[in-house]
Amino acid sequence: xxxxxxxxxxxxxxxxxxxxxxxxxHLDHLAGRPDSLGVDAIWLSPIYRSPMVDFGYDISxxxxxxxxxxxxxxxxxxxxxxHGRGLRVLLDYVPNHTSDQHPWxxxxxxxxxxxxxxxxxxxDPGPDxxxxxxxxxxxxxxxxxxxxxxxxxxxxxxxxxxxxPDLNWRNxxxxxxxxxxxxxxxxxxVDGFRIDVPHRLGxxxxxxxxxxxxxxxxxxxxxxxxxxxxxxxPDGHDMMRxxxxxxxxxxxxxxxGEVGVHHPQRRLAYHGSDGDELHLIFDFGFWRxxxxxxxxxxxxxxxxxxxxxxxxxxxxxxxxxxxxHATRFARAAEDGPDTLARVRVAAILLLTLPGTxxxxxxxxxxxxxxxxxxxxxxDPDGRDPCRSPMRWRSGPGAGFTEGQPWLPTGSExxxxxGQDRDxxxxxxxxxxxxxxxxxxxxxxxxxxxxVDSDPDVYAFLRxxxxxxxxxxxxxxxxxxxxxxxxxxxxxxxxxxxxxxxxDRDAESLPGQGVLLxxxxxxxxxxxxxxxxxxxxxxxxxxxxx
Numbered sequence: 001x002x003x004x005x006x007x008x009x010x011x012x013x014x015x016x017x018x019x020x021x022x023x024x025x026h027l028d029h030l031a032g033r034p035d036s037l038g039v040d041a042i043w044l045s046p047i048y049r050s051p052m053v054d055f056g057y058d059i060s061x062x063x064x065x066x067x068x069x070x071x072x073x074x075x076x077x078x079x080x081x082x083h084g085r086g087l088r089v090l091l092d093y094v095p096n097h098t099s100d101q102h103p104w105x106x107x108x109x110x111x112x113x114x115x116x117x118x119x120x121x122x123x124d125p126g127p128d129x130x131x132x133x134x135x136x137x138x139x140x141x142x143x144x145x146x147x148x149x150x151x152x153x154x155x156x157x158x159x160x161x162x163x164x165p166d167l168n169w170r171n172x173x174x175x176x177x178x179x180x181x182x183x184x185x186x187x188x189x190v191d192g193f194r195i196d197v198p199h200r201l202g203x204x205x206x207x208x209x210x211x212x213x214x215x216x217x218x219x220x221x222x223x224x225x226x227x228x229x230x231x232x233x234p235d236g237h238d239m240m241r242x243x244x245x246x247x248x249x250x251x252x253x254x255x256x257g258e259v260g261v262h263h264p265q266r267r268l269a270y271h272g273s274d275g276d277e278l279h280l281i282f283d284f285g286f287w288r289x290x291x292x293x294x295x296x297x298x299x300x301x302x303x304x305x306x307x308x309x310x311x312x313x314x315x316x317x318x319x320x321x322x323x324x325h326a327t328r329f330a331r332a333a334e335d336g337p338d339t340l341a342r343v344r345v346a347a348i349l350l351l352t353l354p355g356t357x358x359x360x361x362x363x364x365x366x367x368x369x370x371x372x373x374x375x376x377x378x379d380p381d382g383r384d385p386c387r388s389p390m391r392w393r394s395g396p397g398a399g400f401t402e403g404q405p406w407l408p409t410g411s412e413x414x415x416x417x418g419q420d421r422d423x424x425x426x427x428x429x430x431x432x433x434x435x436x437x438x439x440x441x442x443x444x445x446x447x448x449x450x451v452d453s454d455p456d457v458y459a460f461l462r463x464x465x466x467x468x469x470x471x472x473x474x475x476x477x478x479x480x481x482x483x484x485x486x487x488x489x490x491x492x493x494x495x496x497x498x499x500x501x502x503d504r505d506a507e508s509l510p511g512q513g514v515l516l517x518x519x520x521x522x523x524x525x526x527x528x529x530x531x532x533x534x535x536x537x538x539x540x541x542x543x544x545x
Contacts, residue, residue: 001090001256001360002039004031005320006047007055008389009361011401018389018400020047021071024078026392029416032085037427038434041088043194043256045320047075051101053163054380056092057196057238058099069130072479079189088191092258097164098201098504101161104177105165119174120324121157122149123207125304131155133209133231138218139381145230157207159200159230161380169201169239180244186247188505191264192254195243198270198278199259202236204229220261220262232261232410240270240277249322256280256314271353275310280356286315288320291329291342293493296349297450300460303354304448313355313447317346317379326373327369331457332497339364340426344519345491347426347545348540351433352462352489354448362390367415372408387397424521432517432524436542442487451509454501456494457535462487488513488543494536500533513545 010022023044030037046056051067056066060204065075084090098105107116123132131146132155140158146155147162167174182193199220207228209215220232240257258280259265260283261334270278285302289295303313303400317325329342343366349359369385378384389409392399393416398409419425437443447463464485488509492498502509512529515522518541522528528543535541 001041001043001356002037002361003043003045003319005359005387007045007406008387008400009402010390010392011405013400014403015068016401016403017068020065020074021079024081024441025072027081027085028089030085031087034533035420035431036085037431038438039087039359040438041090041191042082043358044092051099051163053099053161055378057094058101058161058164059094059408060099060101060103062098062178063184064449076188085190090192090194090254090387091185091190093182093193094196094506095167095169096197097166100163100165104174104219108165109152109156111148112154113174115259117169118171119402120176121168121203121207122152122154123157124154125411127395133207133229135207135213135432136216136218137161137208140218140377141382142379156201159197166200166203170205170235175239175242176435179242183245184268185297186250186253191252192247192279194256194258195278196258197231197260198240198243199236199261200231200259201234201239203231204233204236222262222265226252226537232266237269237272237277241272244272244277255281256282258282264514271311276455278317280312280314282314282316282358285476286317287317289317292492293456295493296458296493298449298508299391300353300458301450314358315350315355316358317350318357318360318386320360320387321447322386324363324367324369326363326366327386327459343426344429344538345538347430348390348489348517348542349458349491349520351430351437352443352542356463357372357437359430364427365391365419366414366426367391367414367534369412370408370413376408378407380539389406429517429519433542436517440487442485446487451502452504454498456492456493457500458489458493459500459502459505460489462489486545488530488545489536490533490543491540491542492538495537497534497536500530500535502530510545513543515541517542518545 007018009018010026012021030039033510047069048059049061049064050056050059061200063425063529078088098288104116104119107114117147118362131144135145137160138146142161145157145159148155155372158164159166169175210229214226214228247255255271255278259267259270259281277470286299289299325346327342330339370388384407389400389405390405400409400470419427442462451461453459476478490500509530510532515524515526515528520536520539
């Protein structure tokens with residue numbers, strides 16, 4: 001799946017903002033031609049009408065398109081053109097809150113007796129006249145998660161900015177209205193949804209204070225065994241089951257959850273007891289990996305354990321909320337000139353590990369975060385640098401726009417045009433890897449086994465596909481002695497060459513194999529001796545053995 005941040009992908013009308021016609025015009029980059037990237041689906045960050053306080057995550061009308069993105073007709077055309085190229089389309093579903101300019105909230109705050117009052121979370125002042133409890137906004141700059149409404153004498157809850165009041169999912173009418181939002185888009189042909197912060201739907205019914213030891217921790221991902229009362233309440237699972245039931249009215253659709261819960265069992269619980277909640281859940285731990293073999297080795301083991309009858313793993317290294325991994329993993333300048341070496345290694349890992357791969361726009365060319373001058377800062381939580389516009393070609397506007405871009409495009413950096421015909425580029429490595437994955441069931445559905453190796457080398461096998469059993473969701477963990485036709489993946493995380501140390505697993509490995517894809521200079525198709533193989537610094541390869 002390929003995530004598009006619509007404001008930053010392609011501007012068709014020179015207003016400096018990305019839009020839906022711009023996305024449609026660039027779909028060939030993703031699918032439909034032999035030189036396309038070859039992804040299976042796109043996920044669009046919010047396109048709904050919005051005041052853009054939180055850039056689309058503050059929605060004032062769930063069933064219309066914001067004018068800066070285009071119209072509903074533009075959305076329908078995009079869906080049709082994507083489907084014509086074999087691309088599925090996921091939208092962002094934001095169930096926890098709306099904009100304070102939504103008509104529902106305008107009614108809700110108009111009077112305590114208004115029928116929409118209970119659609120949002122309202123509470124009387126605390127004993128000292130202040131907020132009802134000690135809950136904090138997820139955004140540090142916002143402070144408390146409550147804002148006082150002078151007209152009605154109560155406080156309303158907002159997990160993010162004060163312009164994003166939280167919906168009350170315990171209210172059946174509010175719940176039904178949000179279910180109808182799903183149906184509206186599913187009837188237009190959308191193939192599923194990425195659900196924003198689903199763990200925040202379940203809140204303590206009595207709005208109890210957060211325990212003192214977690215009161216200052218703003219995100220569930222900062223916790224382990226401890227719990228917030230402001231999120232991840234067990235009642236939230238019933239709300240998720242109801243959402244899943246609506247989506248199941250439209251066979252073949254998928255739900256992907258941004259479950260920001262660090263505790264692995266509680267995060268996986270959002271799949272449901274019988275697979276009746278989310279189909280896919282993001283692995284927050286994978287995003288946080290430092291550039292070390294042991295960290296990725298542990299993440300791989302976690303991915304391989306995950307699949308069962310109702311669960312399937314995911315992995316991603318970048319998105320619209322975190323620093324791009326090309327920035328996070330960059331070597332210091334004095335360590336060497338190849339700033340994209342680690343990006344190439346990351347590409348190989350993303351497309352060979354078990355589960356569904358999520359790519360963030362620009363990742364396929366090695367885009368990094370861009371510094372944003374104070375005068376151009378937009379985001380309330382400081383995330384502008386990872387949302388800079390897509391770099392299609394060199395020159396003013398980087399091919400993103402012929403107008404003034406809403407965020408800087410940078411005067412230098414990688415571009416699609418600059419990498420398109422370079423066989424050694426990051427873009428063409430991604431193209432080769434995506435094609436390799438698409439044509440090889442071992443990478444899509446096959447087993448996984450860790451290989452003993454040098455501590456700085458992450459080595460694993462992808463095994464012969466378990467076929468029908470995998471399609472039914474059976475576990476895909478492999479074992480020594482599996483039949484021939486395996487793929488060996490090697491990644492050196494050291495900044496120096498390393499002997500792979502594969503002799504430690506010599507009994508289960510042959511003496512040589514054929515290179516299918518690599519991050520370095522070795523051409524595909526060459527035979528590789530495994531027994532004395534030395535990997536260059538920050539080098540990875542996929543070898544058929």
